[in-house]
Amino acid sequence: MSMMDTISTEKFYGNKIQKRKFNSNVNWVKTYRVMPSHILGPTQYWEEFHRQVDALTAAAECSTKQDTLCIFAYQRPSDGSRRFVVAHPEVYWWYYKAKPQEERSSYEVIPKDSPCWLYLDLEYLVELNPLCNGSRMTKTLIDIIRVYLLTHYHLLCDRNNFLILDSTSSTKFSRHVIFTMKDMAFKDNLHVGKFIKTIYNDIMLYLNSDTQSHGILSQFNKADIEELLVETNHGKKLFVDNGVYTKNRQFRLYLSTKWGKQSYLTVSADCIHNPVNKCKEKELGVFLDSLISYFPNKQNLILLEFFNRSDVKTQLYSKIPIQYNNMDDNQISPYPEIDEYVSNLVDPGKIRIAKYSDKTKILRYEIYGNR
Incomplete structure (x- = not known):
């Protein structure tokens, strides 16, 4: 046989080779060019599910040290119903970026009890807050979070550790902010929620009191902190959504819009983020950095725990004991x-x-x- 001859997969592996069956009749991957595979590339595993619980189980069972699989939810353009995909993020990105812009309505599922980056959902109605400067408010909040991280975890970070995605429309200011630092994460999004809610409550208490001393917050101009308050249909609140830290939360993906709308999450003009995932394809790097729960090398992760301001811990992911009772x-x-x-x-x-x-x-x- 010459070196130029080719061998079919059936001949090489035998007739018993099996192709993976999908759990859904709807498989939008089939409508796009197949992603090229190579020996050092990510696994081509791809499964679609009707139920989120089945996708979570598959991702946990099929992930390996070499390939961390994530759960994505996408909405069908026809009726907005959701399907769940388990795939390596690079594989999902390959097909996701090929979809028409108006069909990109996808979410990352943040699994409960899984390491994740600190993330924020910032929003306010433009009509009720015509004088608000969302960019300046975002910077102030980021700087406050930086001081809290330094105070509680001795963690020194800069504004370039924060990826800012924007989907602001003429009616609504909307941003996602993700704190990214190599080998650093919160234990899970419940700990993130407790941390952010503590900051939220501190700010509200500080603004509603006559005292000028607060320790952390007194390091800032009080007028700058007051700018973080916005008018809503239910009174004044901070422009931070505290409802995004629930179990198995679905968080909108980079370049996605909510179903039926045309407000896509793109990198904000005032973002100075320093990439953690440095890829030849810049857009892929942004996509990977924007994923809240994607950590391909968990063994090196330092996990931040926040139960309350007097109970703050850090530990290595590799030191967490295996929970056989689960x-x-x-x-x-x-x-x-x-x-x-x-x-x-x-x-x-x-x-x-x-x-x-x-x-x-x-x-x-x-x-x-x-x-």
Whole structure:
């Protein structure tokens, strides 16, 4: 056989090769050019689901140390119904960027109990706040958060650690702000929520009191802090949405718009963000940096915990013990030490079923994800 001859996949692997079946009849990937694959590239895994819970399970089971899979939700242009996709972010980006702009209505699902970056959803109605300067307000809030991070975690950061995405329209100021720092994350978005809500409450208490001393906030001009208050249909509030820190939250993606609208999230003109994911394709780097829960190398992560202002901790992700009580009953045996040993032995594979026979004293494991 000459070096120029080609061998079909069927001949190379045999006739038993199987193609992955999708759990949804709707598969918009099929309408676009297939992403080229190479040996050092991300896994081409792609599954679509009707239910979010199924997507969360698949992402947890099929992610490996080499390939971290994420959950994305997209809305169908026809009726706005949502489908859930499990894929590597680079693979999702390949097909996502090819979609017509008006069909880009996608969200990242932030899994509960998963590391995530600090993120903010900032908004106010333009009609009720015609004199507000959203850019200046964003900078003030970022600077306040920087001082809180320094005070509670001794973490020194700059404005270029904050990625600012903007989808402001003629009727509504709207921004997403994401704090990005290599190998640094909050333990999960509930801890982010407690941290941001503490800052929110501190600001409200400071502005509603006669005192001029507050420690952290007294380092700022009080008039600048007062600018963060906006008029709403329910009275004055800060322009921070505190409702985005719930379990398995869906957070709109870079370049996406809400279904039926034309307000796309793009990099703000006043953003001076320093990329964490440096890619040849600049837009891909922005996309990866904008993902709240994407950390391809979790073992090096330093996790920030915030229970309250007097209970603040940091720890390495790799030091968090394995919680076997969160596993399904069929994944554990009466011997958790052996389970852990086998689990480490077959990594990046996982234990699907552990079977123990009292009669024969044999412990049998069924493994997947490892040849």
